[in-house]
Amino acid sequence: xxxxxxxxxxxxxxxxxxxxxxxxxxxxxxxxxxxxxxxxxxxxxxxxxxxxxxxxxxxxxxxxxxxxxxxxxxxxxxxxxxxxxxxxxxxxxxxxxxxxxxxxxxxxxxxxxxxxxxxxxxxxxxxxxxxxxxxxxxxxxxxxxxxxxxxxxxxxxxxxxxxxxxxxxxxxxxxx
Amino acid sequence: xxxxxxxxxxxxxxxxxxxxxxxxxxxxxxxxxxxxxxxxxxxxxxxxxxxxxxxxxxxxxxxxxxxxxxxxxxxxxxxxxxxxxxxxxxxxxxxxxxxxxxxxxxxxxxxxxxxxxxxxxxxxxxxxxxxxxxxxxxxxxxxxxxxxxxxxxxxxxxxxxxxxxxxxxxxxxxxxxxxxxxxxxxxxxxxxxxxxxxxxxxxxxxxxxxxxxxxxxxxxxxxxxxxxxxxxxxxxxxxxxxxxxxxxxxxxxxxxxxxxxxxxxxxxxxxxxxxxxxxxxxxxxxxxxxxxxxxxxxxxxxxxxxxxxxxxxxxxxxxxxxxxxxxxxxxxxxxxxxxxxxxxxxxxxxxxxxxxxxxxxxxxxxxxxxxxxxxxxxxxxxx
Amino acid sequence: xxxxxxxxxxxxxxxxxxxxxxxxxxxxxxxxxxxxxxxxxxxxxxxxxxxxxxxxxxxxxxxxxxxxxxxxxxxxxxxxxxxxxxxxxxxxxxxxxxxxxxxxxxxxxxxxxxxxxxxxxxxxxxxxxxxxxxxxxxxxxxxxxxxxxxxxxxxxxxxxxxxxxxxxxxxxxxxxxxxxxxxxxxxxxxxxxxxxxxxxxxxxxxxxxxxxxxxxxxxxxxxxxxxxxxxxxxxxxxxxxxxxxxxxxxxxxxxxxxxxxxxxxxxxxxxxxxxxxxxxxxxxxxxxxxxxxxxxxxxxxxxxxxxxxxxxxxxxxxxxxxxxxxxxxxxxxxxxxxxxxxxxxxxxxxxxxxxxx
Numbered sequence: 063x064x065x066x067x068x069x070x071x072x073x074x075x076x077x078x079x080x081x082x083x084x085x086x087x088x089x090x091x092x093x094x095x096x097x098x099x100x101x102x103x104x105x106x107x108x109x110x111x112x113x114x115x116x117x118x119x120x121x122x123x124x125x126x127x128x129x130x131x132x133x134x135x136x137x138x139x140x141x142x143x144x145x146x147x148x149x150x151x152x153x154x155x156x157x158x159x160x161x162x163x164x165x166x167x168x169x170x171x172x173x174x175x176x177x178x179x180x181x182x183x184x185x186x187x188x189x190x191x192x193x194x195x196x197x198x199x200x201x202x203x204x205x206x207x208x209x210x211x212x213x214x215x216x217x218x219x220x221x222x223x224x225x226x227x228x229x230x231x232x233x234x235x236x237x238x
Numbered sequence: 239x240x241x242x243x244x245x246x247x248x249x250x251x252x253x254x255x256x257x258x259x260x261x262x263x264x265x266x267x268x269x270x271x272x273x274x275x276x277x278x279x280x281x282x283x284x285x286x287x288x289x290x291x292x293x294x295x296x297x298x299x300x301x302x303x304x305x306x307x308x309x310x311x312x313x314x315x316x317x318x319x320x321x322x323x324x325x326x327x328x329x330x331x332x333x334x335x336x337x338x339x340x341x342x343x344x345x346x347x348x349x350x351x352x353x354x355x356x357x358x359x360x361x362x363x364x365x366x367x368x369x370x371x372x373x374x375x376x377x378x379x380x381x382x383x384x385x386x387x388x389x390x391x392x393x394x395x396x397x398x399x400x401x402x403x404x405x406x407x408x409x410x411x412x413x414x415x416x417x418x419x420x421x422x423x424x425x426x427x428x429x430x431x432x433x434x435x436x437x438x439x440x441x442x443x444x445x446x447x448x449x450x451x452x453x454x455x456x457x458x459x460x461x462x463x464x465x466x467x468x469x470x471x472x473x474x475x476x477x478x479x480x481x482x483x484x485x486x487x488x489x490x491x492x493x494x495x496x497x498x499x500x501x502x503x504x505x506x507x508x509x510x511x512x513x514x515x516x517x518x519x520x521x522x523x524x525x526x527x528x529x530x531x532x533x534x535x536x537x538x539x540x541x542x543x544x545x546x547x548x549x550x551x552x553x554x555x556x557x558x559x560x561x562x563x564x565x566x567x568x569x570x571x572x573x574x575x576x577x578x579x580x581x582x583x584x585x586x587x588x589x590x591x592x593x594x595x596x597x598x599x600x601x602x603x604x605x606x607x608x609x610x611x612x613x614x615x616x617x618x619x620x621x
Numbered sequence: 622x623x624x625x626x627x628x629x630x631x632x633x634x635x636x637x638x639x640x641x642x643x644x645x646x647x648x649x650x651x652x653x654x655x656x657x658x659x660x661x662x663x664x665x666x667x668x669x670x671x672x673x674x675x676x677x678x679x680x681x682x683x684x685x686x687x688x689x690x691x692x693x694x695x696x697x698x699x700x701x702x703x704x705x706x707x708x709x710x711x712x713x714x715x716x717x718x719x720x721x722x723x724x725x726x727x728x729x730x731x732x733x734x735x736x737x738x739x740x741x742x743x744x745x746x747x748x749x750x751x752x753x754x755x756x757x758x759x760x761x762x763x764x765x766x767x768x769x770x771x772x773x774x775x776x777x778x779x780x781x782x783x784x785x786x787x788x789x790x791x792x793x794x795x796x797x798x799x800x801x802x803x804x805x806x807x808x809x810x811x812x813x814x815x816x817x818x819x820x821x822x823x824x825x826x827x828x829x830x831x832x833x834x835x836x837x838x839x840x841x842x843x844x845x846x847x848x849x850x851x852x853x854x855x856x857x858x859x860x861x862x863x864x865x866x867x868x869x870x871x872x873x874x875x876x877x878x879x880x881x882x883x884x885x886x887x888x889x890x891x892x893x894x895x896x897x898x899x900x901x902x903x904x905x906x907x908x909x910x911x912x913x914x915x916x917x918x919x920x921x922x923x924x925x926x927x928x929x930x931x932x933x934x935x936x937x938x939x940x941x942x943x944x945x946x947x948x949x950x951x952x953x954x955x956x957x958x959x960x961x962x963x964x965x966x967x968x969x970x971x972x973x974x975x976x977x978x
Contacts, residue, residue, distance in 0.1 A: 088552050089552035090553070091554065117462055120583065125581075126579075128572075150553075152568070156462060184464050186591060187591045210291065210620060211292060
């Protein structure tokens with residue numbers, strides 16, 4: 063059973079630059095911030111190392127951090143520039159029974175995160191959902207396409223904070 | 239009914255095989271909701287199954303950002319509408335962790351009784367509809383007759399039969415009816431022999447075993463890699479139940495078993511095992527209910543409900559063992575009365591992804607068998 | 622006897638024949654098909670702890686009248702791309718195939734539709750006519766799913782005719798006649814003269830036959846269940862896969878014909894089983910007419926015994942439908958070719974040996 067601090071030190075030794083920070087002051091759980099483009103290498107290490115053995119990904123969620131600058135344009139819509147989108151990974155080991163939380167933040171303009179779908183197959187659909195609702199592109203994903211919204215939805219990514227419903231979709235009026 | 243077929247010939251192989259794409263469309267008598275399965279067939283054998291979901295997407299997560307914390311509870315009901323009590327339970331526990339408040343003991347016991355009754359009701363639907371898909375219509379009606387008794391217990395408590403809005407953050411909305419415990423005990427005594435009747439009628443029926451044993455075998459390492467939880471994982475041989483391995487609420491006070499699949503009719507992890515694990519789990523739930531009824535203390539159930547929920551900035555991921563698997567809530571709070579982000583790790587969403595692996599090499603008729611044994615609810619898959 | 626009655630009434634041979642052959646159709650079979658629909662709904666409801674139709678008439682007894690009225694006034698939908706001659710002809714063929722079989726089944730000793738020597742072989746041949754009707758229905762609907770259902774149904778019916786014929790052959794070997802009329806007459810007396818208990822007479826061979834007769838009865842009951850597409854063999858009509866199989870696209874009166882043909886078929890096959898094994902129209906205990914010295918009472922009594930036994934087996938068929946799940950297509954074929962046919966063959970050989978020795 064390792065605590066998040068011990069795992070952080072272990073990863074820092076091995077990966078150095080990719081492991082950015084350990085956040086301890088946020089209730090309820092601590093998490094480790096990782097470079098988004100190196101996260102698949104970190105995860106391979108986490109699964110294959112015998113002392114860590116994180117063989118189960120409990121949850122993968124995309125979050126719009128809402129830390130950019132918002133301004134209202136001429137129509138009264140909010141436009142957000144700057145800021146980040148993040149992906150949180152909740153890992154668990156079924157044999158050793160310890161847990162870990164990772165976070166990867168990527169800029170809003172061009173969000174790209176390495177995919178971990180080859181490591182844990184459960185990430186396949188969760189990453190498709192993060193792409194569908196937030197627009198985060200996962201590199202090396204086997205089949206990245208929309209999952210919950212219709213395949214030809216071109217009005218943006220619904221879960222972003224500055225999302226506005228389109229007027230028409232395929233000739234049907236969207237707002238009720 | 240919409241079923242259309244196109245023929246596609248693949249000519250870049252030595253033998254000209256005709257691969258057919260078959261659509262088990264969104265409206266179909268057996269796909270438990272609006273789910274579209276695109277089957278790629280070679281003759282009658284399945285090469286590939288692609289599920290298309292999203293027909294029931296109701297933007298739960300976006301709604302949560304506009305509601306206050308207590309207002310989210312009716313929305314959580316409607317996700318997995320056959321196990322509403324557990325959805326509310328999971329959400330209430332998550333927010334209580336964020337607020338760091340403790341609920342009275344009586345509330346914990348009430349939540350456990352409601353949760354376990356809900357588990358029995360949900361499994362009855364799963365088993366009944368599974369039998370109806372295979373062709374045995376009579377057990378379906380027997381299961382629903384017994385489920386009606388549970389629903390009338392719920393109606394006595396909170397007024398609703400399916401979508402309750404009962405378990406609130408910090409407590410429950412109403413105290414129990416004064417007859418509730420007596421009637422629940424009567425129900426437990428009435429239902430135990432009915433499980434045996436269901437076993438005689440369906441579980442050990444030779445034709446049913448022929449249809450379900452060795453169909454859709456899920457090996458254990460595949461299951462863990464795909465994130466499968468709940469009765470599916472237990473049927474593949476792993477003794478993993480969040481009520482014992484990561485205890486929440488007061489489950490550590492009760493004495494119950496975790497049934498796992500042992501492949502006695504076929505292989506470990508086939509559809510029959512998944513079915514039988516659910517039957518055994520109903521028996522264990524009855525045990526928990528009996529112990530809870532015996533131990534429940536008196537108290538006030540609404541005393542710990544906060545007037546205004548405004549947690550500190552932070553995040554929490556908490557999970558409960560729902561009837562379909564691990565139901566997790568990841569809640570990020572930014573210090574206001576509205577949640578900043580609520581992500582639901584829905585068990586049916588995760589369990590459905592493995593259907594491609596399970597159906598390879600089987601016949602078309604087996605897709606229905608496998609889909610029924612996964613036990614999905616489309617409200618949970620799409621949220 | 623009835624033929625003579627009508628001949629004396631009308632004075633014309635042809636008219637007497639025509640009325641005589643239409644008689645079972647209208648007195649018994651059509652009303653039975655209507656009653657069977659309601660019977661199935663009530664039997665299934667009571668087995669499932671519910672009540673079934675209760676509103677129309679006293680306890681729902683007039684429900685079938687309501688159903689038939691509804692089906693008669695429904696719009697007859699024929700799609701543009703259907704093959705119209707085949708589409709319209711298919712229900713007629715299926716209906717004819719199942720009703721014609723009644724011509725050779727003896728309802729009572731005073732009346733038989735057609736007293737041919739080939740009896741049972743004629744019946745099995747004519748039920749093959751409905752196979753052609755089913756294929757036409759599946760093809761002409763221009764729906765690849767109904768075609769699939771129709772092909773499965775045809776494969777099922779043709780395969781399961783083989784064990785039926787093998788068991789019938791063994792029975793012909795014992796009795797020496799294929800006419801159901803003569804077979805029923807041979808089983809006269811009390812119930813220990815029935816074929817299931819070895820046949821008429823009292824000899825060693827009779828007791829030797831009993832286990833093989835029972836095996837033959839079980840085989841023929843299962844095979845005829847498969848021939849009428851009842852659960853557990855109802856893959857062609859499986860709701861969870863093919864909606865309604867080969868009669869998906871039919872509506873109104875044409876659908877009613879398929880529907881009634883299925884219930885008449887159920888009675889026909891249970892009538893065959895009764896005539897072969899359970900004494901046909903003979904009563905198990907002797908006749909009231911004999912004790913009261915009223916010879917005209919006997920045919921009426923025989924009619925009632927025949928109906929009673931036939932309906933009993935129909936209810937057993939319904940009982941099986943609502944208890945057992947459905948077999949998959951390959952398992953269905955495996956049951957026929959791997960289990961029923963070898964057992965029927967062995968049965969035939971042993972019965973033949975016993976008859977010769």
